[in-house]
Amino acid sequence: MESSVKTESPSCAGCLNNIGNSDYVSALNQEWHKDCFRCSVCDGQLSSWYLEKGGLLFCQRDYWARFGELCQQCDQVMTGPVMAAGRHRFHPECFSCASCGAHIEPGEPYALRERSQLYW
Numbered sequence: 001m002e003s004s005v006k007t008e009s010p011s012c013a014g015c016l017n018n019i020g021n022s023d024y025v026s027a028l029n030q031e032w033h034k035d036c037f038r039c040s041v042c043d044g045q046l047s048s049w050y051l052e053k054g055g056l057l058f059c060q061r062d063y064w065a066r067f068g069e070l071c072q073q074c075d076q077v078m079t080g081p082v083m084a085a086g087r088h089r090f091h092p093e094c095f096s097c098a099s100c101g102a103h104i105e106p107g108e109p110y111a112l113r114e115r116s117q118l119y120w
């Protein structure tokens, strides 16, 4: 499937060796051997998806373990949209009144009581 041969093969950002004819992944404006494209924390090989911070590669689990925030309501890491109430963070679907269970929409008034309980 290679139609043209490059005169100089790129070097791998992981091991700094030439990539040559090996399979490689392009990420962070660099090329990586497939084998060198690994999570910087657990060394697990990354596939088509990866997360990056400060030039380091992370698998999803390690990224969210380090940089993710826990939802105040359900204690699960938030990987999507986040609702903020003061310094508390919630999944949008967890952002509901602790008393009546009514879902609180963005922009609606609410009050925080007992540290993390929501009331409106």
Ligand SMILES: [Zn+2]
Binding pocket: 012, 013, 014, 015, 016, 017, 032, 033, 035, 036
């Ligand atoms: Zn390499």
Ligand SMILES: [Zn+2]
Binding pocket: 039, 040, 041, 042, 043, 044, 058, 059, 060, 061, 062
């Ligand atoms: Zn990892």
Ligand SMILES: [Zn+2]
Binding pocket: 071, 072, 073, 074, 075, 076, 090, 091, 094
């Ligand atoms: Zn939640």
